[in-house]
Amino acid sequence: MARRSGPRLLLLLLRYLVAALGYHRAYGFSTPKDHQVITAIEYQEAVLTCQYLKKTMDSRLEWKKLGESVSFVYYEQALKGDFKDRAQMLDFNIRIKNVTRNDAGKYRCEVSTPSEQGPRLEEDTVTLEVLVAPGVPSCEIPNSALSGTVVELRCQDREANPAPEYTWFKDGIRLLGSPELDAQSTNSSYTVNTKSGTLQFNTVSKLDSGEYSCEARNSVGSRRCPGKRMQVDDLNISGIIAAVVIVALVISVCGLGVCYAQRKGYFSKETSFQKSSSAAKATTMSENDFKHSKSFII
Structure with missing residues (x-):
């Protein structure tokens, strides 16, 4: 029994692989292709090629620009956006007549072809690199x-x-x-x-x-x-020295003035108080003299 179970398991594996391949073909998972990088100079033309092998009249083509959000370039047999004014279709390829730096990025062409097993889907990804000349630096x-x-x-x-x-x-x-x-x-x-x-x-x-x-x-x-x-x-050393000397002289004159004022007592609180007291006494004495002279006359 053990000898017979071995061939049966192998046969089951082969059937599973055939079924998986049939599912793969029926639902169109295409084999990976070499990633294309197309280089174009700004304001010149570029051709985005779709490397699709089997082309029939029933095939349906879509081009999309990839990024943060996917946008249609070619959909329902018509170019979309600003491409409709400056691009044309060459079979499954897109010819952009006036490339701008905003056109740079990744593009994907998707081809759907009907078959007996179901629609077959294939896709190809193209990167467009736009070369830009320097502006005035x-x-x-x-x-x-x-x-x-x-x-x-x-x-x-x-x-x-x-x-x-x-x-x-x-x-x-x-x-x-x-x-x-x-x-x-x-x-x-x-x-x-x-x-x-x-x-x-x-x-x-x-x-x-x-x-x-x-x-x-x-x-x-x-x-x-x-x-x-x-x-x-060159650094004007003589001018700097002259400026330093002038500043030093101004500071010296200000210092001498402050010292002279302090010696004269202009900044002393006692002197100002004595001056105010003397003025008050003089006023009182004048009033007393006036009263005394008045009483003497009477």
């Missing part, structure tokens, strides 16, 4: 600086895709990543970060005065911000 360049201080110039562009690299120019001449490589440089204390877009002077000098501009560049294009002059001046 935002440049932060100080108007003035003091020699010997740390000064940082900033350059940034938030629109480009892929992220751009930055290049700094002084008086129209490119500054290299380090001054040791720059034959035009007379300053040996600056650093350029091409990724973050910063130009930092560890100890800026008067020789660094000039017009600075920054360029953002990626594989699509490049843009440069308008030049702006930075003036570096």
Whole structure:
């Protein structure tokens, strides 16, 4: 009996696998395909391809854009949204004539084909990556600086895709990543970060005065911000000394005035009290003299 039960179990497993495959085909669980990544430059065209093998007249096609909420791109044999004005269907594929950065994302095509076992469903996912050229970068360049201080110039562009690299120019001449490589440089204390877009002077000098501009560049294009002059001046030591001397003189004069007033008793409470008492006595004596003279006359 044990020998016979083995083949029966194997036969039951084979039947289960055949039934599972039949269910898989009947309800259209498609085999996974290689994920597509389509790259397009902004304002040019792109074609979203649906890798579907069996195409028949009875097949029904839907395109959806995935994300936080799913939106229809192609449904009931018509393009939807703003795609109906700038896209067209090429069989099962979508040709977008004027790609924008908002079109970037994941798309899914779904194809339903009727069959004897039931509708067969297949789907394919496509990622559209839109390359964007840099805009005019935002440049932060100080108007003035003091020699010997740390000064940082900033350059940034938030629109480009892929992220751009930055290049700094002084008086129209490119500054290299380090001054040791720059034959035009007379300053040996600056650093350029091409990724973050910063130009930092560890100890800026008067020789660094000039017009600075920054360029953002990626594989699509490049843009440069308008030049702006930075003036570096030496620290006015003589002026600082003169200001300190004047302040010291003012403080000394004020101190001498306070000492003189204290010696004269202008800030003493007893002196003010004595002055008020003397005034009161003088008033009383004048009244008594007046009364006495009056009685004498009578």
